Amino acid sequence: MTSAESLYHRLQWTKSQEGVWSRDINECERFYQSSIRSGEGCYPVTACSSFTFEPSETTATNDIEEHVVETVLRKAWTVLHYHHPSLRTHVERGGDSSGWRRIYPTFKDKGEEKGWLDWTFKVIDVDGDPLQWYNNTSAPFEISTLFLIRSKEKGKYLDHVFLRCPHDITDGVGILHLLNNLFTHAALVYEQGTQYVLPAWGNEHENLSPCIQLVTGIPESYTESQIKRFEEIQIRNRATYTHPGLLSLPTSSSPTTSSQGGKRQRVAVSVSQTTTEKILRGCKVLNTGVTVTHVFISALAIALSELQLRKDKPYAVRYANQTMINLRPYCREPYNTPEYADAPYHAVSTQALGIDLVVPGSADPSGVSKVDELTKLSVQVRDYFKAVRPVSSVDDNIIFSPLVFKRLTPPLSLDPHAVLGTPICPVPLSSIGNIASMVSPVHGPFKLSWVWRASEPIGAGVAVLLATWDGRIELSAVFDTRYHSAEYVEKFLGRIMACVLEGLSIDEHL
Template identity: 60%
Template sequence: MVPEPSSEAPAKSFTDIQTRNGSIYTHPGLLSLPPSSGTSSSSGKRHRFSIIVPESVTDQIILKCKAIASGTSVTHVFIAALAMALSELQPPKEESYAVRYVNHSMINLRPYCRAPYNTREHAAAPYHTVSAQALGIDLVVPGPPIDGKDDGQINELSQVATQVRDYFRTVRPTSSQDEQIAVSPLMFKSLTTPPGSDPHIVSDPPFCPAVISSLGNIGSIVSASHGPFELTNVWAASEPIGAGVAIFLGTWNGRIELSGVFDTRYHDSGYIRKFLERMLDSVSGGLDVDNCTAPIRVTPNEEK
């Protein structure tokens, strides 16, 4: 459904990108979410936990995200907050040390598919892939305070969000001839596990990546009413891979919702709630808005 590449150039581009990604992933301090203590069940369940931000605070966040820099969005700010929240949970050392958050952007391939798969009339058309190019955010875990003062190395939300914005600009396609579109079949192939393999195999000790998917303003996609039916809430979730945590950011009915899907073998609901609250604290502190987590509406969901 995606147009076939007209030359061997995409294969070379993909190889070059993977080489650059290798240098991004090769870092001694790759960030992950430390597992919850006391979680030892051999057969976990999938849980979803969400926090809904009040409409008045949501309005402040949207306004101040745009004020950071031209083109900076709520998505960029929350990705920055995720990276910063992870860095704050890393074990302290005698001196400050460098860490790195690595992620990939989701790319909607639908506009670049061959007709009729690029239209709303084709129900199976909204295909997505992840960007071939990785995002690497370098942060600092501060050392212990000296004489009541920190070591002067602070991770600024606005600076990190601007870096995320710049990354999104480089990987966002504008035509079917863009590199990200041309290499998408190769990206699909690289992400497809061999037959019989288990994608949920976890290292020992478990490495728990936390990735965020932005759903945007869901109200612009899904109608709140259809005949006699009215939707009071809309959300999406996906299967967390291994010990990872899948985080979703969306806006519905004028309110931001931040949710996380996780496996109870590695995390518990209270731990995930505190982590989502830590992300929101990073947003409220970095943007100087009202506390995002008070008052809040918390929604736990469980799946077998």
Template identity: 30%
Template sequence: MAENRYPNLTWQQTSLGRWDREVDEAERFYTLLAKSCEGSGRMFFAITGFVSVSVQTADSITEEVAKRLEEALRSAWLRLRYDYPTIASQVKYDEHEKVWKKLYTPFYEDDVEVQTKEWLGKTFVPINPGVSGLDWCNSDPPAPKVPTLFVITPTDTKSLEDNVLRRDLVIRSPHDTMDGIGTLQLLNNLLAHAAQAYENPGAWKPPPPGSEFRNLSPPIRVAASIPPILSLKLQQDLQDLIAGNAALRQEVDVLSVPFKSGPTVPGKHQRIALEIPASDTARLLSASKSLGATITHIYHAAIAIAVRDFQKAGPRARTGRYITYSLINERPKCNGDYSTSKHAAAVYHSVSGNHLAIDLTIPSDTDEAMNEEQAREEFRAVVQQMKSYYHSIRDSPDNLALSPSFWSMGTPHVPDPTSTNIPIPPPNNTPSVSISSMGVVDKIIRPQHGALKADNPWVTGEELGTGLGLFLGTWKGNLNLSAAYNDAWHDKETVEEFVKHCQDVVWKGLALNEE
């Protein structure tokens, strides 16, 4: 069994009744990234998972109906604690053993009611901020050390007039506890439990405290049975890959997204979104399939061209190189239940090790713009490069085995994990634009759970760097293209311009504007 190969990564009950295990490379990456930026007062890549939930009532909305929904959500959140006890865990540094550990403490049987009330008081937070949930997420919300559910009463008078009770649900969590896909899975199960509790209040009863330890999620090394030691061949492959990635940046103008210079400390994480109507999304899907490409390939290609287009033209044309990587959801490669939503509160994704380089021409300030046919040919050529790259990662027999090494190479060095005065890393002067695809989100979150209707689900990671993070997902046939950025280095208008330009590149490249 994988657990036997990794005794240090297997949950163990200590003499204090607490459960703990060491973190693996993926979890440690997110832990130390957050630790390195702790001095900013914010949490790098903190997860924000959002969904709007509504209930149609027969009569006018009363305080009793609102309380019934809140109690249903509270019961559902407590039920998730037993389904996914990892949401009540926290990563801490063990000063004695000099390792980072994930810790979980169950409720004690003789004090379960008090402890339950205390935990819910800290992690189930109804608020009425006077703004929509979307605006609240852009207002520098708290980033708790453990996953927390915020239940937001939005300012939507129209829904009240239509006898529709609505709440915006926001999960905020450290990224070393869960990832994007897992957060969406968690929200779906939250709504399923809430629908049952709304229909039959009090029907669910908590199991005996402590019995939930069986549901504690292991790290991906265990879940996917990643070998503990690289073979000699893979060790050599890793060295070749490192050398190859380094060579991509030599004697070349590496393209990066422009940002405001000056600030040295991150400001507020922000998110903007562009929604593509279902009719246009259907046309986009059809055009993508005609090229044998996915929407992810299409938009990643558009990002490369958009980054090139945002470069400042000079007196002579020059070549710029866009260098990128891909994020991979590894749940399908995990064993048994680890591949399912039964282990949503886990970090089960990886990054590609080998990078992709795309060379693009930056025209001079006197060159004529490409005509439509030339632009279309360039776009389709980049799409094919993206497609080949993604397929090489998908079909690689070694990327998953090498992924712990990739995480380790990117992990920030924190000399003293116990320090509370760690200098914030300087801004990255060559930031990239990444893309994460959530796929068809209504295959993860059902639009209807009993009386509860879900709408506008999305997820993002807190951006505290100079780069941009783009996210793709479809919901009820509509494509959603969003961007996460930090307002210390980017203005909303500029990011919106970039996202819209990506959209224009796609539409022109696929000749959708001619239909």
């Protein structure tokens, strides 16, 4: 073992006399465990794909197609768990946070395996839009679950899979790799037909994913100089967040209220391939090194500033956030590959981003030129991302990641989703990039027409995601209906997109 592995005994998978594998959870997993809403099982991350099934037998009927798709995906779901057994783990909590353990129970017999499969592979028929099922009907779950949603539109069958996992098991990049692996297995199952043999359970525990500490250079304990450096960064962060005009999304005029909490819903806006190409070209000529992510974060800050209350005189506001960082490229082999997609190998940037803007006075309706403002802010965001992007496995944003998650984790007595006075609605934006670089659009007879993923907000926040699929940029958001309506959030996403187009001098209407 390496020296790093020998230090982390509590995070190593160990087997009990009863045949159950377990280990302590780390700071990242503890953060997501503390973010679970009361009565909802887990804090989820979701990947969805709309697809058609084009069998090789041209005479197949719709009924036969339905049966084949269900059978093939059910087998693929089983195979996925053999290669990614951490998907079937759960957390058992002790008396305090230090006693939380991640548990992997092996199957005792075929009956237990079938019970698990029936519990986690769900087939649901709907008449309307599957997104409405996701927004309004989908039930809480506790362990990774695959929903096959079948809808009939204009006489043609269009299927959808919703892969839903606890966020302490995987992340936004990992769940897309898992979705791709699922369809890869499904295509192979279909191709081989009755000759396909499911793997035999018994040694799958060898594939259990290690914690991020064991696959990078994160130390178990920190030196005095490291602690000092981390605290100096936190002092700067507190100064960033200590601002009288911190930006958040104002609540809707008529948000849904409920003593049990609202529903989490997803809305999205997208632009055409032609407009997407114009945006990509515009970002490249805006300034050296500026990317679509930098431009959209800047546009988000501008859009939020435009929604603030106008006063007689101009006043300063600030957009503050800490970005998510994918740590897979910094893990040692083979943990830097999709083979270990069932692990939350990511971090929150140690350093916070602060974007300062000015809300114009009521007598100045125009304010600053959108082109000038977007250009200036995009360069600032570019420089921030350059500063927080790890350059090696011993970078601050990697080695300090457990400390950052620990700082972000609320005490056990505090509910991060509770409504305390006037709600603050922060709007973080995550950029997933080109989804097709992680999920192939064609897997044998399975043709994926659209793919997206979503995470959930904390409290009154709105989780915004920027992604591209099929050459089209999509901006989506997940929000709580206690604070916002779907129409309101959709219009806000449109405002962000409009800020991008105007700031890049693209003369198009959404």
